[in-house]
Amino acid sequence: MKERKDKVADEAFADKAKQLFDESVEGLDGETRSRLNRGRQAALNELTAGRSVWVQWAPAAGVAAAAVVAIVLWTGNPPVDELTPEASATDFEILLAEDSFEMLEDLEFYSWIDLDEDAEVAVEAEDIVG
Amino acid sequence: MNACVASFAVSCESGDRTGVRTLQREQELNRFLAEVEKRALRIAEISVRDRDEALDLVQDAMIKLARKYADRNSDEWTPLFYRILQNGVRDWHRRQAVRNRVLVWFGRPGNEDNDYDAIASAPDPGGRTPDEQLQSQEAMQTLEIAVGDLPARQREAFMLRTFEGLNVAGTATAMGCSEGSVKTHYSRAVHSLRESLGEHWQ
Numbered sequence: 001m002k003e004r005k006d007k008v009a010d011e012a013f014a015d016k017a018k019q020l021f022d023e024s025v026e027g028l029d030g031e032t033r034s035r036l037n038r039g040r041q042a043a044l045n046e047l048t049a050g051r052s053v054w055v056q057w058a059p060a061a062g063v064a065a066a067a068v069v070a071i072v073l074w075t076g077n078p079p080v081d082e083l084t085p086e087a088s089a090t091d092f093e094i095l096l097a098e099d100s101f102e103m104l105e106d107l108e109f110y111s112w113i114d115l116d117e118d119a120e121v122a123v124e125a126e127d128i129v130g
Numbered sequence: 131m132n133a134c135v136a137s138f139a140v141s142c143e144s145g146d147r148t149g150v151r152t153l154q155r156e157q158e159l160n161r162f163l164a165e166v167e168k169r170a171l172r173i174a175e176i177s178v179r180d181r182d183e184a185l186d187l188v189q190d191a192m193i194k195l196a197r198k199y200a201d202r203n204s205d206e207w208t209p210l211f212y213r214i215l216q217n218g219v220r221d222w223h224r225r226q227a228v229r230n231r232v233l234v235w236f237g238r239p240g241n242e243d244n245d246y247d248a249i250a251s252a253p254d255p256g257g258r259t260p261d262e263q264l265q266s267q268e269a270m271q272t273l274e275i276a277v278g279d280l281p282a283r284q285r286e287a288f289m290l291r292t293f294e295g296l297n298v299a300g301t302a303t304a305m306g307c308s309e310g311s312v313k314t315h316y317s318r319a320v321h322s323l324r325e326s327l328g329e330h331w332q
Contacts, residue, residue, distance in 0.1 A: 017293070018293065018295075020270040020273060023266055028168055028171070032171070032185070043159075043195065044159065047159060047197070
């Protein structure tokens with residue numbers, strides 16, 4: 001019973017203390033409030049200053065990376081249009097050369113010579129062994 | 131070329147998202163500090179009995195919270211903030227003790243806590259009759275002096291529980307001790323205050 005009474009009295013005491021404290025907080029003068037505000041702004045500036053360098057420079061880094069890629073793509077590989085005439089000219093020269101046509105006609109002959117050479121090499125090898 | 135443009139767009143979008151997130155965090159922290167700063171000042175002022183020193187301590191606590199714990203969940207900010215502030219108050223008392231010892235050694239009286247002028251530093255409440263204001267001011271001044279005279283841990287527990295309204299767990303985090311210790315310190319503080327202030331205060 002006494003404990004319960006004490007608890008009620010403690011709570012009443014705490015309530016009154018809280019009420020007086022809140023009144024004293026509300027009664028803070030303008031200069032003090034202003035100084036608190038300045039302190040808070042200083043803390044928030046700290047938060048902004050604390051942002052990582054990467055995050056701060058991320059947009060600029062993105063632009064720079066994009067520019068580098070663009071330059072590489074623009075200058076690194078010659079345009080396809082410049083290649084095409086050269087290739088076409090070379091192919092044309094090969095096709096127009098008379099030797100090429102003759103070689104194509106005698107393909108069977110060249111194939112027979114190649115097989116004959118292989119056979120001679122095999123016979124020579126057997127003579128050496130024998 | 132399309133890939134290049136896409137990577138640039140993603141980079142910008144990512145930067146924007148981070149910027150928005152930081153701005154939201156900043157606004158959230160601003161609201162939290164604006165909500166807590168006045169009570170924190172009064173709590174620090176009761177502890178050190180000097181408004182200028184209390185303002186410095188609160189500002190230091192705000193800066194440290196922003197610097198180290200801004201990325202924490204906002205629910206954790208209150209106990210963390212008061213832990214920083216209480217550590218600052220303890221350091222302040224240690225420095226004062228050393229300073230007083232040095233001053234005594236050089237034959238000059240130290241700056242006693244009794245120099246605190248409760249009337250000069252009293253707040254200026256509004257909206258009540260002069261008699262009511264005077265009664266409230268006197269009651270608060272009496273309470274302030276009594277709370278200031280409590281042992282440090284009891285004072286911390288009482289102010290964090292009663293004035294700031296932290297629960298036992300939050301107070302334990304702020305004080306850096308167990309919940310059982312908080313209950314003991316708080317109970318002793320209330321009994322001690324009721325005894326020293328007397329029945330007429332209530």
